[in-house]
Amino acid sequence: MVTDRRIPVLGVSLAAAGILLIALGAAFGSSPGSPSSQAGPWGFGPGGMMGFGAANVSSAADPGSSGFVAGTTSAPRVVRIIASNALRFYPDVVTVKAGETVTFEVTTMGMRSHEFMVGPASDVAADMAGTPEVADIAMMQTKSLTYTFNGPGPFAFACHATGHYEAGMRGTITALP
Ligand SMILES: [Cu+2]
Numbered sequence: 001m002v003t004d005r006r007i008p009v010l011g012v013s014l015a016a017a018g019i020l021l022i023a024l025g026a027a028f029g030s031s032p033g034s035p036s037s038q039a040g041p042w043g044f045g046p047g048g049m050m051g052f053g054a055a056n057v058s059s060a061a062d063p064g065s066s067g068f069v070a071g072t073t074s075a076p077r078v079v080r081i082i083a084s085n086a087l088r089f090y091p092d093v094v095t096v097k098a099g100e101t102v103t104f105e106v107t108t109m110g111m112r113s114h115e116f117m118v119g120p121a122s123d124v125a126a127d128m129a130g131t132p133e134v135a136d137i138a139m140m141q142t143k144s145l146t147y148t149f150n151g152p153g154p155f156a157f158a159c160h161a162t163g164h165y166e167a168g169m170r171g172t173i174t175a176l177p
Pocket of ligand 1: 083087113114115159160161164169
């Protein structure tokens, strides 16, 4: 999906992303050693330019981690997701406990706007009308979507902005009993 138009703005986009990453790292609170801090998740390679590899976007503890508290409708567990300019979600695998309520806070990095849909995997794959979704998440904007994981799944999430799903902009959800 690289277009001619994108090339002149790439430098600006990277610089803006770097600034946002620094801000995100501060705002979200780093927790070194959490899975999301590993392996240069931003797509710029290990160690990344401009410190991308050290960037971290922490969410509340996952099921199976110490400190995990299952989300409820009155107190959903917050899971933060980055929607990248490279048409990927970070993280792209989210673990939930069956029955819990999760608020996804989805932030767009880069200049492309994204959508975030979550629900039964078959509905998400089909972009089925009525599947919970937030749309038009613009650069550096965050939108929230709260979802209760009733049943065993499988569940998934995806962006259905034109061409994005086909390019691989999707994620899986593991629901633990
Ligand atoms: Cu997208």
